[in-house]
Amino acid sequence: MKGTIKDLLNITGVQGYIIAAGKNIQIKVPSRPNLSAIKDRLMDLYRELIETDKRPGNTIEIYMDDAIITIFLSGTVMLLVVSQSTTNMALLRMTGKLVAANIMKER
C-alpha cells in the first residue's frame, strides 16, 4: 500500500473526500451530501483547525445520522473523508493518517 487517495477510496463505505491545503480546496464527494455548496464554510473549518494550538487532535471524527466525517490533519494539509456508518473505522483512521502525511510530504 502506498497511502494514496486510491487506497482510501478502496475501503468499503468511503463515499468521498475533501483536501484543503493553503488556499486550495479539492472536493470529491457524491452529490447527496452536497458539501460542494459549502466551500466557504469548509475553508473556515480548515483555517480554524490548521492552527496547531487550536487543534483538538490530529484526527477528528464527527458522527452524523447516516455518515461519519473524519478529518485528518498533517502539517498544513486537511483531509476530510465522508464515509458510511458501517465503514471499518480502524482501517479508515490508519489509512487516512498515511494519506494525509503523504499529501503533506509531496507539497
Add this chain to the structure above:
Amino acid sequence: MNQEISGDLENTRCPEIIKILSLGKRTGRLALNYGEDGGNIYFQDGQIIHAKCGSVEGPKAIYEMAVWSAGTYRFHVDDVPEVKTVDLSIDEIQAETENRIRQMDRISSLIPSANVVFALDPDIKEKEISLKSIQWRILSRVDGSRSISDIAQGIGLTDSDAMKVFYTLLKMGVIKEVERSHARKGKATLKLPDTPFIGELRNSLINAIGPIAPFIISETAKEMGFDLLADDMDQRAALIESIHSKIPDETMAMDFLNAMTNWLRAEG
C-alpha cells in the same frame, strides 16, 4: 629544546602535557595510547593545529583523549600534519578539557568504563519520562548485551559522549547495569504472546525503534487495558495508533503505520 618526551598518563594527564608543550612552544606530534585506542595531537609553535582519535578529528578528538586516565604518551618532534582541524587557543582547549575531566570523574563513579553493559530497567519509578533524541537513539539500542562502546560505535559517538548519555539514563532510572557474569550471555527479552498479529507488530516496531519494541508493546497494551490475545480489529488498530504516536522519528512512524495498515487490510 627539541628532545622527545614520553611517559604514563596515570601520572601526567593530557591537559598537563598540553600545557608543557604549549609553554615550550613545541612543534611536533603528541601520540597517546589507551588500551586499543590511540590518537595524535599536533602542535606548531605551542599551538594545537590538528588532532585525530580514531575516526574523530579536531577539538572533539582532543577532548576524547583528555579524559584518558591510563595509557602512555610520546611526543615526536617536528612531525607536522598537512591539515588543520583545530582553531582554538590553548586556553580555550584547557578550559574545556578540565571541564570534561570533571564530568568524566563524576561519570566514572557510576560507570567505570565504556565496556560496561546495560539493560533496560523494567522497574521504572517515574510516571513520565521525556527523552532527548540522542538519549532515545541510545536507549533503543540498549539490549543487555552490547557495551557502551559497541553502541557508541554504532551511532557514531565517541565513548565519552556515549558515557555521558548513559550516565543521564542511569540517573533517570531507565537502565541498569548488567551483572558482569550475565553480560553477553543473552539479550534482555520480554515474552509476548506468539500470534501472527503480535509477531508482525513486534517485527515492524523493532524496525522502527530497535530492541526496546517488546517493552513498548507490553507497556502500551497495559496502559490501554488491551488484551494482546484479543481478536478485535478496532482494538488492534487503537493499539497500533497508540504505539505509532510513541515513535519519535516521523519517517519510521509512518513506515510502521504503513506496514501495520497493510497487515490489517490483508487480515481484515
